[in-house]
Amino acid sequence: MLMELRKGWKGFIIFIIVATLVAAGYAQLYPSVMEDMEEDKLVGAELVNIEIEDDEIHLSWASIEEIDENIEGSVVYRIVEDTNRYMPNPREINVTSYNNYTLERTDDNDDRYFGVIALDGTMEIPIGMASTEEPVDPMEELMDTPFVRLFSAGREDLSMADMEGFISIEVYSWWILLVGVYLAYLSVKSVTTDFEKDRLDILLSSSVSRKGYLLEKFSALSLFVLIMHVIVGLMIMLSVYSVGESPDIAYLIAMLIAVPMFMVIIAVSMFFAVLFKKSRTAVGVSFGVILVQFGLFATGHLVESLEPVHPFTISNYWDYNSVLLDGVVYPLHLVLLTSIAIIFLLASMEIFQKSDIPS
Amino acid sequence: MKKKQIPVMKIRGLTKKYGDVIGIKDLDLDIYKGEIMGFLGPNGAGKTTTIRACLGLLNKTAGDVKIFGLDSHKDSLEIYKRTGYLPGDFGMYEDLKVKTILKFLLSQSGVSDETKMKRLAKRLELDMGKKYGNLSKGNKQKVGIVQAFMADQDLIIMDEPTTGLDPLMQHKFYRLLREERDDGKTIFMSSHILAEVEEVCDRVAIIRNGELRVIEKIDSLKEKMGKKLQIEFDNHVDTSIFKMEGVEDFEMDGKWATMIVTKNLDEVIKKISQQKIINMSLETFSLEQLFLTYYSDGGSGR
Numbered sequence: 001m002l003m004e005l006r007k008g009w010k011g012f013i014i015f016i017i018v019a020t021l022v023a024a025g026y027a028q029l030y031p032s033v034m035e036d037m038e039e040d041k042l043v044g045a046e047l048v049n050i051e052i053e054d055d056e057i058h059l060s061w062a063s064i065e066e067i068d069e070n071i072e073g074s075v076v077y078r079i080v081e082d083t084n085r086y087m088p089n090p091r092e093i094n095v096t097s098y099n100n101y102t103l104e105r106t107d108d109n110d111d112r113y114f115g116v117i118a119l120d121g122t123m124e125i126p127i128g129m130a131s132t133e134e135p136v137d138p139m140e141e142l143m144d145t146p147f148v149r150l151f152s153a154g155r156e157d158l159s160m161a162d163m164e165g166f167i168s169i170e171v172y173s174w175w176i177l178l179v180g181v182y183l184a185y186l187s188v189k190s191v192t193t194d195f196e197k198d199r200l201d202i203l204l205s206s207s208v209s210r211k212g213y214l215l216e217k218f219s220a221l222s223l224f225v226l227i228m229h230v231i232v233g234l235m236i237m238l239s240v241y242s243v244g245e246s247p248d249i250a251y252l253i254a255m256l257i258a259v260p261m262f263m264v265i266i267a268v269s270m271f272f273a274v275l276f277k278k279s280r281t282a283v284g285v286s287f288g289v290i291l292v293q294f295g296l297f298a299t300g301h302l303v304e305s306l307e308p309v310h311p312f313t314i315s316n317y318w319d320y321n322s323v324l325l326d327g328v329v330y331p332l333h334l335v336l337l338t339s340i341a342i343i344f345l346l347a348s349m350e351i352f353q354k355s356d357i358p359s
Numbered sequence: 360m361k362k363k364q365i366p367v368m369k370i371r372g373l374t375k376k377y378g379d380v381i382g383i384k385d386l387d388l389d390i391y392k393g394e395i396m397g398f399l400g401p402n403g404a405g406k407t408t409t410i411r412a413c414l415g416l417l418n419k420t421a422g423d424v425k426i427f428g429l430d431s432h433k434d435s436l437e438i439y440k441r442t443g444y445l446p447g448d449f450g451m452y453e454d455l456k457v458k459t460i461l462k463f464l465l466s467q468s469g470v471s472d473e474t475k476m477k478r479l480a481k482r483l484e485l486d487m488g489k490k491y492g493n494l495s496k497g498n499k500q501k502v503g504i505v506q507a508f509m510a511d512q513d514l515i516i517m518d519e520p521t522t523g524l525d526p527l528m529q530h531k532f533y534r535l536l537r538e539e540r541d542d543g544k545t546i547f548m549s550s551h552i553l554a555e556v557e558e559v560c561d562r563v564a565i566i567r568n569g570e571l572r573v574i575e576k577i578d579s580l581k582e583k584m585g586k587k588l589q590i591e592f593d594n595h596v597d598t599s600i601f602k603m604e605g606v607e608d609f610e611m612d613g614k615w616a617t618m619i620v621t622k623n624l625d626e627v628i629k630k631i632s633q634q635k636i637i638n639m640s641l642e643t644f645s646l647e648q649l650f651l652t653y654y655s656d657g658g659s660g661r
Binding site: 003197202354356 | 411436448459
């Protein structure tokens with residue numbers, strides 16, 4: 001096992017660094033993404049109040065003195081209207097020296113946008129905007145897009161407005177693709193490279209049994225996965241803390257419970273490696289299995305007919321959302337994943353024991 | 360040489376098929392303690408298949424192999440503890456130093472004493488500080504040889520061990536083999552070079568097209584094995600002087616005489632020396648010539 005880690009340590013370290021940067025990096029994006037969401041509101045909406053009644057619309061706004069103390073003297077307010085929030089063709093509907101204006105409500109349901117601009121003779125000072133549109137939370141809108149639903153693992157209560165939800169969607173949801181694909185490649189290669197470089201005759205004519213040989217590879221890779229997830233989990237916590245959010249231990253635990261899932265990927269990939277004895281085929285099939293099961297799991301939350309497939313995907317048993325959102329770990333999931341990993345490991349041992357060592 | 364004949368390897372009816380293709384067929388062979396058994400055959404004859412099947416690296420289609428009285432496939436781990444093996448084609452971790460690799464392999468054999476490893480490396484002039492990937496073909500082969508012998512095991516099995524070694528190193532290796540044999544080790548090595556087997560082995564098994572054709576003591580093989588003698592004389596000589604026992608296929612072409620000498624080399628040379636010689640060469644039979652002359656297939660082979 002030491003040999004495995006010894007000859008592979010460079011690749012391991014590089015991948016851990018990459019994975020850590022990706023995973024921990026997303027928390028850093030959280031504040032600016034939240035800011036972007038704010039920008040979707042109308043400019044100065046907090047300064048212009050709108051009340052919509054059956055046949056009238058009342059607009060009222062803050063007086064210019066509240067905005068800029070330096071402006072003195074008489075000020076009038078110009079009210080403009082357009083059908084687009086960006087007001088490409090504003091139409092003046094009134095000029096008033098009061099702080100409110102009432103206009104008629106029309107029958108059509110088009111959204112109307114109003115702007116209030118203060119005029120002090122020489123200058124135009126925009127006060128703000130108001131609209132008859134239904135107020136929408138851009139976050140809610142985002143969460144309702146199918147693409148985001150794809151990555152929310154079926155949790156309706158998941159919101160990217162919370163750090164937990166944000167990290168869940170941005171990191172945990174596709175973590176299996178990033179790590180799983182690399183790990184599948186690594187697991188297949190750890191076996192097939194020995195075939196292809198003609199190392200096996202010497203390695204297996206020592207006191208190491210074929211079963212022991214596979215067990216060593218499996219243990220070394222599992223240890224690597226464990227170390228990586230401890231580091232990545234801690235770094236996510238640190239990153240969350242650094243942007244002023246609470247670094248919940250759940251980030252680490254949710255990562256740690258991914259280890260049994262990745263052990264399944266290691267075992268399955270090794271199984272294909274000894275079955276096909278060729279890197280290309282084994283890597284291809286392993287990638288396929290990971291992608292297809294992920295695809296079924298993710299789309300299964302959008303397409304109802306795919307729901308029965310869920311229990312057959314391994315992603316289903318890495319329930320990071322329960323940890324992140326509810327603080328619950330299901331030990332049965334961990335037992336199940338570990339058992340599947342062991343079954344595939346035993347199966348690959350059985351095949352390997354009975355096959356000719358390629359040369 | 361007379362040895363107490365204790366079989367270390369006992370091969371009975373060993374057959375290996377790859378689908379419909381026959382690798383080796385119904386092979387019987389005993390290898391005795393303290394001998395160097397040469398396993399001779401042209402490329403593709405089934406030498407590697409035999410060796411790998413004996414070591415349990417290939418499944419066998421039929422037959423039985425006992426090494427130290429243990430079953431080659433069921434008890435392979437027990438056998439490996441007492442057997443050093445040099446594969447015909449092998450690779451190692453390219454990025455690691457030779458020393459790291461050898462230490463690792465030594466530990467895999469459950470041996471901690473590095474004395475023999477260091478001694479062998481020094482003797483074969485192998486620089487253990489270099490990375491394996493940077494070694495030449497010959498030096499990589501030395502790594503293979505060192506690892507086969509370093510754990511000081513009872514049986515050493517080698518597949519074409521001299522591949523890539525220069526002639527000087529080959530002779531160092533032959534000396535090492537003899538010393539190991541005298542030390543009580545049993546050695547089973549394959550080769551496709553007759554001269555090599557003749558020089559170093561006690562007995563030889565010859566395989567062709569997957570079938571074992573001959574098992575012979577090297578001394579009796581030597582008797583059959585002619586040497587091709589070519590001489591250029593200064594003048595035309597009377598060919599009748601070469602009509603003697605042990606000289607066959609005599610031909611005279613101008614001043615060039617060609618003959619096969621199977622015995623009485625001493626007398627032949629003395630006869631020749633009475634003439635004035637311009638040039639002379641003496642070659643050992645190639646394996647092909649040996650087959651053509653003595654083991655012709657009688658139509659059954661190729």
